[in-house]
Amino acid sequence: MAVYTHLGAEELARLIAEYDVGELVSAKGIAEGVSNSNWLVETTGGRFILTMYERRIDIAQLPFFLGLLDHLAAAGCAVPATIHDRSGEALREVDGKAVALIEFLPGVSPNEPTPAQARAVGAALARVHLAAKDFMPQRENDLAPKDTSRILDKCGMDALRSIDAALPEIAERAHRLVEQWPDDLPHSIIHSDLFPDNVLMLGDEVSGMIDFYFAAHDMMAYDLAVTHAAWCFDKTGELFDAAVGKALVEGYENIRPLEPSEREALPLLAEGACLRFVASRAEDWLDTPADAHVLRKDPMDFVRRWDFYRDQGAAAFA
Numbered sequence: 001m002a003v004y005t006h007l008g009a010e011e012l013a014r015l016i017a018e019y020d021v022g023e024l025v026s027a028k029g030i031a032e033g034v035s036n037s038n039w040l041v042e043t044t045g046g047r048f049i050l051t052m053y054e055r056r057i058d059i060a061q062l063p064f065f066l067g068l069l070d071h072l073a074a075a076g077c078a079v080p081a082t083i084h085d086r087s088g089e090a091l092r093e094v095d096g097k098a099v100a101l102i103e104f105l106p107g108v109s110p111n112e113p114t115p116a117q118a119r120a121v122g123a124a125l126a127r128v129h130l131a132a133k134d135f136m137p138q139r140e141n142d143l144a145p146k147d148t149s150r151i152l153d154k155c156g157m158d159a160l161r162s163i164d165a166a167l168p169e170i171a172e173r174a175h176r177l178v179e180q181w182p183d184d185l186p187h188s189i190i191h192s193d194l195f196p197d198n199v200l201m202l203g204d205e206v207s208g209m210i211d212f213y214f215a216a217h218d219m220m221a222y223d224l225a226v227t228h229a230a231w232c233f234d235k236t237g238e239l240f241d242a243a244v245g246k247a248l249v250e251g252y253e254n255i256r257p258l259e260p261s262e263r264e265a266l267p268l269l270a271e272g273a274c275l276r277f278v279a280s281r282a283e284d285w286l287d288t289p290a291d292a293h294v295l296r297k298d299p300m301d302f303v304r305r306w307d308f309y310r311d312q313g314a315a316a317f318a
């Protein structure tokens with residue numbers, strides 16, 4: 001479920017009247033998503049996504065995320081632009097909560113991505129990296145290995161063990177990874193969470209990349225590694241699809257060839273990507289009451305991926 005707040009018809013109509021988008025025709029809550037409330041809004045002027053920011057996001061950073069969307073959309077990337085209200089603002093407040101109206105993009109998120117789809121996503125990601133280079137505002141990645149390793153430690157070993165007996169050892173493994181972590185590879189703004197459910201596709205074409213709320217300044221090859229870990233396995237992380245992985249990297253390199261140092265670092269960067277999702281999922285698992293109407297994501301899905309990258313090394317990207 002991802003509608004945490006009820007918005008009445010009058011309140012919605014008043015909000016929509018602040019934008020030059022025609023009159024409200026309908027608004028339907030969107031079930032997908034975890035962090036924010038989203039509505040598909042139809043007006044006499046078209047379709048839009050209304051997002052109310054509910055959790056995890058530091059409101060002070062919203063201008064960075066929304067400005068980035070506008071910058072990338074203007075550069076021709078497949079991302080939704082924000083709709084500005086009559087006074088030029090992209091961000092408004094309703095009931096004390098921040099909201100934004102965003103361009104609706106068509107497409108569906110693939111469940112079982114094909115190599116052709118992965119190739120298109122690789123290319124789309126590389127275009128974002130290139131287009132973001134001249135986006136001036138900066139945001140540090142607060143989910144780099146040093147941070148996510150700390151998140152695991154903060155969970156506590158007993159709590160981690162209550163999720164799965166293997167997790168305390170993973171927290172130890174994270175400490176070792178932090179020590180090996182590079183920081184001297186080429187940077188840009190990265191998406192950091194480009195899972196299939198954050199990509200909209202029409203056939204083999206990327207029609208939209210959404211959910212830029214973890215975007216930050218960091219290594220571009222790390223973003224490719226995150227996307228590799230997110231796209232090339234079945235949900236549980238048991239089965240690796242080499243053809244999808246190969247197509248993803250090829251698609252990326254068709255737009256932005258990797259430097260030899262980036263290519264060499266990919267297996268380690270992929271381990272860091274796995275750590276990031278093990279940690280955030282473990283933290284969410286412990287924070288979410290068992291009877292909450294939110295699907296808890298299993299951190300072990302990314303422990304299996306981590307084992308794979310550690311065992312395979314460069315062969316994972318051959």
Ligand SMILES: Nc1ncnc2c1ncn2[C@@H]1O[C@H](COP(=O)(O)OP(=O)(O)O)[C@@H](O)[C@H]1O
Pocket residue numbers: 002030032033034035036037038049080102103104105106197198208210211
């Ligand atoms: N710009 C958009 N165009 C079309 N659909 C969108 C757009 N933004 C969000 N959605 C829909 O809303 C859902 C939830 O959005 P998302 O940003 O992933 O929420 P959350 O941050 O809560 O995970 C997506 O799965 C997609 O179906």
Ligand SMILES: N[C@@H](CCOP(=O)(O)O)C(=O)O
Pocket residue numbers: 033034035193195198211277280281297
């Ligand atoms: N993609 C992450 C979770 C991030 O949540 P989102 O709904 O904001 O994309 C994961 O799978 O752990």
